[in-house]
Amino acid sequence: MRIEDFLEKREAFQVAILKKLILEGGRVSYEKLRKDLNITKASLANYLEDITIYLEEYQGDCQVDSDGVFVELFLTPHFSIMTVYINYVKRSLKYQLIDYIFNYQEFTVIEISNDLSISESSLFRKIKELNSLLKEFNIKIKNGRIYGEELQIRYFYFQVFWFLTTYEEYQEVLLTNQNQSLINGFEKELDIKLNDLSRRRISLWFMISKKRASVSKKAYKNIVQKMIPYKEDYLNKQVRKLILLYFSRYSIEVEEEESMIHFIFLTTQSVLSEKAFIEYDLVRSRRTPTALVDTLLRETILLYYLPTKPSIALERKLTFYLSQINGTLYFFEGALELKDSQEFMAKESKTWGENLQALSEQLLKTALETINESNSSRSSLEKLTLVEYSTVLSIVDFTISKELIIGIDLDLMEMHAEILTQTLMLNLKNVIGITVEKYREHHTYDLVITTNLSSRFYTRATETYIVSEQFSKFDLNQIKTRINELKI
Amino acid sequence: MRIIIIGGSFAGITAALTARKKYKEAAIILLEKEEKIGFIPGTLYSLLNGEIDSLEEGYFITVEELERLAIQVQLNATVESMDTNSQKVTYNIFHQSVTIPYDKLILATGSVQDSYQVKGMESNKIVKYKTIEKTRVALELVEKNQVFTIVGGGQIGLEMADALINQKKHVQLIESMNGLVAKYFDQEMIAPLLKEMENQGVTFYFDETVKEIEEIEETVILKTQNHVIESDCAVFALSVKPNIPYLDPKVRRHEDGSVLVDKYLKTSIENVFAIGDTIQMQSSLSNETFYISLVNNAVRTGIVVADNLVHSQTPFIGSARTIGTKVFGYYIASTGMTEAESIFFDQKIAVRHVSQPISLFNKQQTINGKLIYNAVSGKILGAQFISKTNILEKINTLSLSIQMGLTVSELAQKDYFFHPAWSTVYDITNQLGLMKD
Ligand SMILES: Cc1cc2nc3c(=O)[nH]c(=O)nc-3n(C[C@H](O)[C@H](O)[C@H](O)COP(=O)(O)OP(=O)(O)OC[C@H]3O[C@@H](n4cnc5c(N)ncnc54)[C@H](O)[C@@H]3O)c2cc1C
Numbered sequence: 001m002r003i004e005d006f007l008e009k010r011e012a013f014q015v016a017i018l019k020k021l022i023l024e025g026g027r028v029s030y031e032k033l034r035k036d037l038n039i040t041k042a043s044l045a046n047y048l049e050d051i052t053i054y055l056e057e058y059q060g061d062c063q064v065d066s067d068g069v070f071v072e073l074f075l076t077p078h079f080s081i082m083t084v085y086i087n088y089v090k091r092s093l094k095y096q097l098i099d100y101i102f103n104y105q106e107f108t109v110i111e112i113s114n115d116l117s118i119s120e121s122s123l124f125r126k127i128k129e130l131n132s133l134l135k136e137f138n139i140k141i142k143n144g145r146i147y148g149e150e151l152q153i154r155y156f157y158f159q160v161f162w163f164l165t166t167y168e169e170y171q172e173v174l175l176t177n178q179n180q181s182l183i184n185g186f187e188k189e190l191d192i193k194l195n196d197l198s199r200r201r202i203s204l205w206f207m208i209s210k211k212r213a214s215v216s217k218k219a220y221k222n223i224v225q226k227m228i229p230y231k232e233d234y235l236n237k238q239v240r241k242l243i244l245l246y247f248s249r250y251s252i253e254v255e256e257e258e259s260m261i262h263f264i265f266l267t268t269q270s271v272l273s274e275k276a277f278i279e280y281d282l283v284r285s286r287r288t289p290t291a292l293v294d295t296l297l298r299e300t301i302l303l304y305y306l307p308t309k310p311s312i313a314l315e316r317k318l319t320f321y322l323s324q325i326n327g328t329l330y331f332f333e334g335a336l337e338l339k340d341s342q343e344f345m346a347k348e349s350k351t352w353g354e355n356l357q358a359l360s361e362q363l364l365k366t367a368l369e370t371i372n373e374s375n376s377s378r379s380s381l382e383k384l385t386l387v388e389y390s391t392v393l394s395i396v397d398f399t400i401s402k403e404l405i406i407g408i409d410l411d412l413m414e415m416h417a418e419i420l421t422q423t424l425m426l427n428l429k430n431v432i433g434i435t436v437e438k439y440r441e442h443h444t445y446d447l448v449i450t451t452n453l454s455s456r457f458y459t460r461a462t463e464t465y466i467v468s469e470q471f472s473k474f475d476l477n478q479i480k481t482r483i484n485e486l487k488i
Numbered sequence: 489m490r491i492i493i494i495g496g497s498f499a500g501i502t503a504a505l506t507a508r509k510k511y512k513e514a515a516i517i518l519l520e521k522e523e524k525i526g527f528i529p530g531t532l533y534s535l536l537n538g539e540i541d542s543l544e545e546g547y548f549i550t551v552e553e554l555e556r557l558a559i560q561v562q563l564n565a566t567v568e569s570m571d572t573n574s575q576k577v578t579y580n581i582f583h584q585s586v587t588i589p590y591d592k593l594i595l596a597t598g599s600v601q602d603s604y605q606v607k608g609m610e611s612n613k614i615v616k617y618k619t620i621e622k623t624r625v626a627l628e629l630v631e632k633n634q635v636f637t638i639v640g641g642g643q644i645g646l647e648m649a650d651a652l653i654n655q656k657k658h659v660q661l662i663e664s665m666n667g668l669v670a671k672y673f674d675q676e677m678i679a680p681l682l683k684e685m686e687n688q689g690v691t692f693y694f695d696e697t698v699k700e701i702e703e704i705e706e707t708v709i710l711k712t713q714n715h716v717i718e719s720d721c722a723v724f725a726l727s728v729k730p731n732i733p734y735l736d737p738k739v740r741r742h743e744d745g746s747v748l749v750d751k752y753l754k755t756s757i758e759n760v761f762a763i764g765d766t767i768q769m770q771s772s773l774s775n776e777t778f779y780i781s782l783v784n785n786a787v788r789t790g791i792v793v794a795d796n797l798v799h800s801q802t803p804f805i806g807s808a809r810t811i812g813t814k815v816f817g818y819y820i821a822s823t824g825m826t827e828a829e830s831i832f833f834d835q836k837i838a839v840r841h842v843s844q845p846i847s848l849f850n851k852q853q854t855i856n857g858k859l860i861y862n863a864v865s866g867k868i869l870g871a872q873f874i875s876k877t878n879i880l881e882k883i884n885t886l887s888l889s890i891q892m893g894l895t896v897s898e899l900a901q902k903d904y905f906f907h908p909a910w911s912t913v914y915d916i917t918n919q920l921g922l923m924k925d
Contacts, residue, residue, distance in 0.1 A: 176776075177774070177775050177776035177777075178776055178777070180776075180834070181774070181776060181832035181833070181834075182832065184831065184832050184833060184834045185831045185832045188830075188831035189831045207743065210743035210744060211743050213744075214604055214744065214745055215604075216604040216605060218605075241665075241666065242831070244664055244665050245665070245670070245828065245829060245831075246832070248665070248670070248671050248727070249671075249778045249779065249829075249832075250742070250743075250744040250746075250768070250778065250779045251599075251727065251728075251729050251730055251744040251745060251746050251768075251779040252743075252744045253603055253604060253605045253726065253727075253729075254664065254697070255605050255697060255699070256664070256697040256699070256712075256713045
């Protein structure tokens with residue numbers, strides 16, 4: 001699901017307008033807005049009016065003006081548009097419902113409709129709408145409580161609250177002394193360092209967990225199954241010890257599965273640093289499904305880049321990122337998409353984009369086969385996983401490509417050589433991930449650009465490209481294509 | 489002023505007595521759901537161990553003593569709801585509902601022995617003994633059965649194991665952590681006790697969490713993640729839970745369900761206070777709160793709350809979490825944090841062990857002590873003792889040191905008496921303060 005799915009149609013359009021304005025740099029023509037959002041002039045006017053009223057509370061920090069031709073957004077420098085998005089979500093009825101259920105755990109129809117001042121019929125309608133959103137997480141609201149695997153319930157709330165919790169709120173509400181002690185515990189017991197982001201994530205996670213821990217009749221069927229291979233895992237045992245000790249300080253009864261939940265959170269939700277993960281990677285059980293997938297996918301990627309061998313640093317980074325993605329894929333269901341999937345990729349070239357896509361698909365296929373997940377239709381989490389694999393591949397690609405060294409060797413008269421070299425360098429300056437220099441003998445190059453027809457001359461070059469003195473746009477495009485191919 | 493106190497046990501009774509002295513004119517009403525007040529929760533072992541002869545001795549105070557001081561006690565009155573808007577509480581007495589107003593309300597309904605997670609808690613073959621009725625039933629169960637499985641290896645579980653072994657029963661013990669009384673003791677300190685328990689026939693299941701209790705004919709089956717454990721009876725010895733089902737939802741709680749109070753023991757709602765086992769206690773060691781069910785906390789919060797009913801004036805200084813008991817021939821005592829728990833503490837700690845004869849002329853018996861302190865400031869953070877001789881009182885010296893913020897070097901210079909028959913030349917608490925180097 002997307003976070004906007006909490007909104008009603010009217011509010012969703014208002015947020016879409018704001019997003020469009022942000023995307024277009026703050027100013028869009030009325031016509032374009034109308035067309036892009038596919039709405040009538042009258043409704044656009046209507047929504048804009050709503051927005052104006054909505055934004056009043058920010059007292060000029062955020063304002064939308066329209067003269068009938070253009071629509072313009074004003075933001076003061078210290079104000080974040082996120083505040084507005086967040087408030088839209090927080091005021092939506094569907095969000096308030098799930099928040100209410102989080103706070104009270106159990107409710108009666110009378111209580112909840114009273115407290116949220118809604119009629120019973122709209123309550124039922126909203127629950128129905130919510131349930132269709134919750135479906136991908138495999139959880140649902142029924143008989144005054146939320147049902148589903150405990151891990152899924154916490155994961156869902158975590159995703160939503162993570163989006164909605166501002167830094168200030170985190171400082172005030174979440175970084176309690178109790179959470180601080182827990183963070184100390186993690187750092188000391190596991191001998192790791194947690195950065196600010198991880199601390200915030202742990203604090204939120206444990207706020208949710210402490211609240212949920214005392215709910216009775218929790219479901220753990222899948223997690224128990226999935227955790228069987230991790231029984232002897234070193235970190236799993238450490239986490240268990242820590243969790244039992246921590247919860248024993250409060251009136252919280254800890255079930256056996258409680259620590260499993262935290263082990264999963266810790267190893268898959270961007271909490272451990274790369275360094276901490278790599279240390280764990282040295283001692284973790286090799287036969288767990290996630291360890292297997294991590295290795296398989298890493299090998300697949302490395303194979304793909306042969307003969308180029310990535311640096312050890314890059315290989316570690318790759319292992320780390322893959323582990324987070326694969327862990328999420330193995331243990332969880334459903335995804336809260338925060339950005340549009342296509343946005344992420346700055347495609348260098350079409351060929352590269354297609355290759356990347358194909359490789360990502362292959363990775364996903366391997367991963368799903370290894371963890372024995374056989375869904376006919378692709379789940380939202382799988383879609384997100386695909387995007388994340390592509391992101392990782394882009395990172396690898398970007399880093400590996402840095403090593404592409406291009407030499408220019410022009411067998412021309414001094415002055416002509418000079419100007420052509422300069423031209424080439426200037427034109428290639430903006431191509432990501434390459435170093436261009438004047439050819440030096442006995443150095444190794446990935447590509448040599450030359451006027452020398454006998455390319456065999458360059459034994460230490462992977463590729464050569466021959467230019468004529470009449471260097472053209474055509475040449476430039478050819479060179480760029482060659483570079484892209486070399487990168488793959 | 490009309491002060492209503494709900495719950496007639498350590499916390500509530502202490503609050504009533506203290507308030508009486510302070511507010512001569514006030515009407516003080518104590519509501520208690522049982523037919524008597526002041527039952528001592530551990531009475532069962534005192535009986536089994538022959539320290540007392542009848543259940544009737546298991547009370548620390550009587551209604552008459554309170555009534556003599558013009559404290560109105562309403563017995564058999566179970567509070568069912570409260571309304572903080574109209575400042576009223578409603579209780580049920582012999583099937584009748586009665587609503588009364590308050591000016592100040594003190595919640596002192598303590599805790600219950602119950603589990604929200606273990607299935608089958610309603611079984612009649614589970615021994616519980618916090619209230620008098622439960623203790624009566626428990627006595628009967630102990631008499632009629634032979635094999636007992638204790639769920640929980642904390643203080644309550646150990647004391648029960650001791651009492652049952654003394655009754656020549658067969659005892660098994662299940663604990664989800666990897667050791668005994670792990671909240672209070674580091675495992676190297678408690679190792680001799682563990683060994684003694686094994687010698688006396690206690691079977692242990694560590695790292696196991698009970699999920700379900702099932703009765704099959706005459707036996708109970710306890711299911712953990714790895715085992716199915718059979719016995720005649722189960723003993724519930726997990727930590728207690730705050731007992732506040734009647735709480736107005738407007739009163740803020742901690743995430744674990746206990747009532748949230750400020751340092752004056754005031755809840756988030758005006759004129760409503762909470763004490764004893766209903767709240768999380770301020771720690772004496774750091775700026776955080778814990779759930780620590782102990783009589784001394786109940787009593788001390790009962791005293792402090794009376795001071796703050798009209799004006800917030802006396803902060804509660806918190807709990808060092810001090811315990812002491814005798815089990816399987818060993819006296820064990822602990823205060824403050826353990827070394828294991830120090831991982832939650834943000835500063836570097838150091839520890840020191842001392843072992844010495846109990847007195848100059850008694851070289852056979854030893855006392856083992858451990859001190860945990862802040863490696864930088866030298867402040868004392870925790871201590872543990874174990875001995876076959878009664879050294880329990882010594883722990884109070886250490887808990888006071890913690891509360892007063894003493895450092896190890898100050899402890900080393902602590903004043904103490906010497907008598908060749910009753911003490912050593914070097915008192916162990918002073919010795920603990922002598923750091924190496
Ligand atoms: C088996 C066992 C042994 C223990 N041994 C020790 C020990 O040796 N040392 C130690 O320090 N601690 C011990 N504890 C912990 C100790 O019992 C508690 O910390 C202490 O009793 C808390 O006192 P309290 O007054 O807050 O609440 P409680 O003692 O729980 O008393 C609450 C009172 O409120 C009444 N009540 C409850 N609900 C209502 C209602 N709705 N309306 C009216 N009245 C109500 C109850 O009947 C009860 O009288 C033991 C606990 C157990 C279970």
